Amino acid sequence: xxxxxxxxxxxxxxxxxxxxxxxxxxxxxxxxxxxxxxxxxxxxxxxxxxxxxxxxxxxxxxxxxxxxxxxxxxxxxxxxxxxxxxxxxxxxxxxxxxxxxxxxxxxxxxxxxxxxxxxxxxxxxxxxxxxxxxxxxxxxxxxxxxxxxxxxxxxxxxxxxxxxxxxxxxxxxxxxxxxxxxxxxxxxxxxxxxxxxxxxxxxxxxxxxxxxxxxxxxxxxxxxxxxxxxxxxxxxxxxxxxxxxxxxxxxxxxxxxxxxxxxxxxxxxxxxxxxxxxxxxxxxxxxxxxxxxxxxxxxxxxxxxxxxxxxxxxxxxxxxxxxxxxxxxxxxxxxxxxxxxxxxxxxxxxxxxxxxxxxxxxxxxxxxxxxxxxxxxxxxxxxxxxx
Ligand code: ADP
Ligand code: MG
Numbered sequence: 001x002x003x004x005x006x007x008x009x010x011x012x013x014x015x016x017x018x019x020x021x022x023x024x025x026x027x028x029x030x031x032x033x034x035x036x037x038x039x040x041x042x043x044x045x046x047x048x049x050x051x052x053x054x055x056x057x058x059x060x061x062x063x064x065x066x067x068x069x070x071x072x073x074x075x076x077x078x079x080x081x082x083x084x085x086x087x088x089x090x091x092x093x094x095x096x097x098x099x100x101x102x103x104x105x106x107x108x109x110x111x112x113x114x115x116x117x118x119x120x121x122x123x124x125x126x127x128x129x130x131x132x133x134x135x136x137x138x139x140x141x142x143x144x145x146x147x148x149x150x151x152x153x154x155x156x157x158x159x160x161x162x163x164x165x166x167x168x169x170x171x172x173x174x175x176x177x178x179x180x181x182x183x184x185x186x187x188x189x190x191x192x193x194x195x196x197x198x199x200x201x202x203x204x205x206x207x208x209x210x211x212x213x214x215x216x217x218x219x220x221x222x223x224x225x226x227x228x229x230x231x232x233x234x235x236x237x238x239x240x241x242x243x244x245x246x247x248x249x250x251x252x253x254x255x256x257x258x259x260x261x262x263x264x265x266x267x268x269x270x271x272x273x274x275x276x277x278x279x280x281x282x283x284x285x286x287x288x289x290x291x292x293x294x295x296x297x298x299x300x301x302x303x304x305x306x307x308x309x310x311x312x313x314x315x316x317x318x319x320x321x322x323x324x325x326x327x328x329x330x331x332x333x334x335x336x337x338x339x340x341x342x343x344x345x346x347x348x349x350x351x352x353x354x355x356x357x358x359x360x361x362x363x364x365x366x367x368x369x370x371x372x373x374x375x376x377x378x379x380x381x382x383x384x385x386x387x
Contacts (some may be wrong), residue, residue, distance in 0.1 A: 010058040026147070032378055055137050060117065080098055095165075101141070134166060139182040139383070155383070229314060240252075243260075253276070288300065325361050
């Protein structure tokens with residue numbers, strides 16, 4: 001769906017469910033991480049961009065203190081009084097939306113006089129595919145309340161509100177990458193985020209300007225973040241940092257790896273090597289984009305994937321096949337993206353090659369007997385905004 005179609009769908013559903021017209025429509029994109037995986041909780045660098053897939057929220061102020069929220073993807077209306085908002089009182093999908101309102105109160109917004117809201121959500125960001133439908137939902141609600149309640153909050157504060165909602169109201173221990181990407185993104189640009197200082201820099205990608213496109217290959221393999229793998233990798237990183245006498249792996253340089261190999265056990269060393277080299281690759285991509293343009297970043301994407309496959313061991317055969325097939329079919333570069341253990345890969349391709357590369361990937365998955373992947377194009381896009 002295009003954004004105008006989403007806006008129409010949201011307006012129609014709003015009228016059906018809540019009655020009448022909304023005061024306005026706000027939208028937030030999903031995001032793709034171009035490079036920098038598992039570096040966020042090591043106080044390192046990530047480099048995501050907002051995409052041209054959106055969550056649109058139709059919103060209207062009420063005369064009482066109730067918040068009522070519905071979604072085109074879910075039955076029914078969830079409702080809670082502003083005074084009853086608390087993490088324990090929230091659950092299910094609506095915790096992402098209602099949690100944003102609670103989190104705004106936690107981060108300094110005075111909710112004591114705030115009017116209630118009717119909200120309806122429509123989205124074409126696939127859920128759970130690693131494109132951050134969760135941050136898209138949080139971002140759309142955050143910009144809606146910011147304007148409807150006249151809060152005048154800056155984008156960084158809105159990102160912190162979204163993250164707090166996700167951490168406390170939903171209970172997902174994520175960093176601030178997703179919310180930063182969807183709130184700060186700019187057309188044809190990426191958001192370089194330093195996860196230690198939380199400084200962000202908009203870096204032109206020039207994919208669109210140079211006739212390139214990003215192909216997303218959603219393997220449809222369920223990622224099991226919450227369990228096992230993710231927690232284990234975090235623990236490895238903490239063990240590695242402790243073994244090297246630093247507070248986080250951000251403080252380990254590529255030149256320190258020789259010493260790290262002597263101090264750490266073999267597996268912990270490989271986990272550390274991924275983080276340390278990945279941080280360096282994020283900065284190298286930014287330099288390469290500036291000095292040589294987007295066609296020069298292919299080898300760095302390839303190294304990133306190999307590091308996740310061999311050192312961090314978070315890839316799966318479907319992701320490896322997507323990446324190797326994309327490159328064999330002519331992609332400039334390709335890597336898995338997101339937390340791993342399933343989810344999506346991305347390939348940077350010449351716009352003219354999109355269809356043929358996509359077809360080769362479908363053929364390769366069929367030949368391997370894998371579930372058919374979903375493949376689609378994304379463009380680096382503007383962050384959350386009023387529609
Ligand atoms: P991702 O962010 O990668 O898409 P998450 O598990 O973090 O995956 O977030 C997905 C969850 O967010 C869904 O299961 C659902 O609870 C909620 N969600 C996101 N967008 C919507 C929406 N438009 N309508 C209802 N729930 C949504
Ligand atoms: Mg998410």
